[in-house]
Amino acid sequence: MPAWTLPQPMQRALELAKASAAAGEVPVGAVVTRHGEVIAEAHNAPRETHDPTAHAEILAIRRAAEALGDERLTDCELWVTLEPCAMCAGAIVHARIAKLYYAASDPKGGAVEHGARVFEQKQCLHRPEVYSGMGEARAAEMLREFFRERR
Amino acid sequence: MPAWTLPQPMQRALELAKASAAAGEVPVGAVVTRHGEVIAEAHNAPRETHDPTAHAEILAIRRAAEALGDERLTDCELWVTLEPCAMCAGAIVHARIAKLYYAASDPKGGAVEHGARVFEQKQCLHRPEVYSGMGEARAAEMLREFFRERR
Numbered sequence: 138m139p140a141w142t143l144p145q146p147m148q149r150a151l152e153l154a155k156a157s158a159a160a161g162e163v164p165v166g167a168v169v170t171r172h173g174e175v176i177a178e179a180h181n182a183p184r185e186t187h188d189p190t191a192h193a194e195i196l197a198i199r200r201a202a203e204a205l206g207d208e209r210l211t212d213c214e215l216w217v218t219l220e221p222c223a224m225c226a227g228a229i230v231h232a233r234i235a236k237l238y239y240a241a242s243d244p245k246g247g248a249v250e251h252g253a254r255v256f257e258q259k260q261c262l263h264r265p266e267v268y269s270g271m272g273e274a275r276a277a278e279m280l281r282e283f284f285r286e287r288r
Numbered sequence: 289m290p291a292w293t294l295p296q297p298m299q300r301a302l303e304l305a306k307a308s309a310a311a312g313e314v315p316v317g318a319v320v321t322r323h324g325e326v327i328a329e330a331h332n333a334p335r336e337t338h339d340p341t342a343h344a345e346i347l348a349i350r351r352a353a354e355a356l357g358d359e360r361l362t363d364c365e366l367w368v369t370l371e372p373c374a375m376c377a378g379a380i381v382h383a384r385i386a387k388l389y390y391a392a393s394d395p396k397g398g399a400v401e402h403g404a405r406v407f408e409q410k411q412c413l414h415r416p417e418v419y420s421g422m423g424e425a426r427a428a429e430m431l432r433e434f435f436r437e438r439r
Contacts (some may be wrong), residue, residue: 188350189383195335199339208340223406224378227399229430231375245411248378252411253404253434255374260396260403 146170146216147238147272153180153193154218154279160185164279167217169192169201169210169234176213177201193217194225200230208232209233218245218276226255230263237265240276297367298389298423304331304344305369305430311336316432318344318368320361320385322354327364328352344368345376349383360384362408369427371398372418377406383413391427413424 143151148166152156152284153166153229158161165181179196194217200210215229230238240250248255248269256264293301297319304317306332316332330347334340345368353359365387366380369393380388390400399406400418407415 141401183359183382187353189353189361190346190350190379192382201439202338202340203370204388206338207340208334208342210340217327220376222382223374223399223404223409224377224382227373227375227378227404228341231334231373233344235306235312246413248374248404248406248409252409253374253378253399253405253406258399258403262397 143272144216144238146214147218147240148177149175150193150216150218151240151272151275151279153178154276157193158279158283164217164276165193166215166284167197167215169197169213169215171205171210171213173199176204190224192222192225194221195228198228198234202232211235214220214238215265218241218247218272218279220244220251223248223253223255224248224251229265230255230261233263234265236268236269238268240270240272241280242269242273294423295367295389296409297326297365298369301324301367301369302391302423302426302430304329305416305427307397308332308344309430309434315427315434316368318348318366320348320364320366322356322361323351324362324421327355341375343373345375346371346379349385350380353383362386365389368414369423370394370431371400371402373397374399374404374406377404380416381406381412384414385416387419389419389422391421391423392431393420393424
């Protein structure tokens with residue numbers, strides 16, 4: 138699927154994932170939008186920042202909340218190149234993100250359609266609408282390449 | 289159980305939870321220790337900081353990793369007054385926390401012995417040793433009082 142058929146925020150998330158790999162970080166990028174406008178973006182950065190919580194989603198959510206001056210991102214969408222882990226899925230719930238778009242699924246670390254399945258828990262206080270698969274091939278290939286080079 | 293029988297880090301976490309309530313935040317406190325020394329501490333702060341990820345555990349983990357200059361807190365223990373949620377349990381995994389001590393269990397939001405049960409997932413890459421119950425009565429009473437006053 139050619140990249141230009143992707144919604145712009147997912148294209149941007151893929152560019153951020155590429156920048157992540159160039160910085161020596163696992164290639165994952167994330168963008169927060171609101172009413173069609175980009176509010177915040179980030180790539181993975183735990184190594185550079187010595188912060189185990191610095192996944193692309195967490196950084197983008199924190200920046201968006203700071204930009205809006207509100208811990209709730211009620212009208213916002215999160216676009217990310219990889220299925221969120223339990224930490225990031227939990228943050229999506231706390232932030233009340235309305236819609237989650239992710240590219241590649243992650244059987245090893247994902248917690249949306251795998252493992253902890255955070256949004257499917259009865260106790261889950263907020264469930265975003267979830268759309269996956271857009272940009273999957275490119276996102277997954279970047280990850281494979283990254284780990285191949287490091288083996 | 290009188291407070292002075294509690295290990296010092298859990299006493300400190302309870303003090304932090306009290307400070308959290310005084311600041312208008314849900315009363316949860318967290319302390320990271322290493323070789324018996326306090327490395328970092330925090331109380332809940334999402335409202336004050338407009339940061340939905342600013343749970344006591346996340347803040348304490350981020351501060352500890354910054355203090356040690358390492359995204360892995362391999363030799364560290366986390367002491368927290370409430371059972372961690374999915375976000376915080378995920379962060380504990382990423383940080384490779386060795387031992388987790390929590391006071392009160394949280395049937396509504398906890399993800400250690402409830403809901404997502406993050407550490408019990410097959411895909412979970414790291415499982416801390418988990419100890420719960422120390423300081424439970426005080427931690428739970430602080431939470432009840434906080435929500436009672438706000439109803």
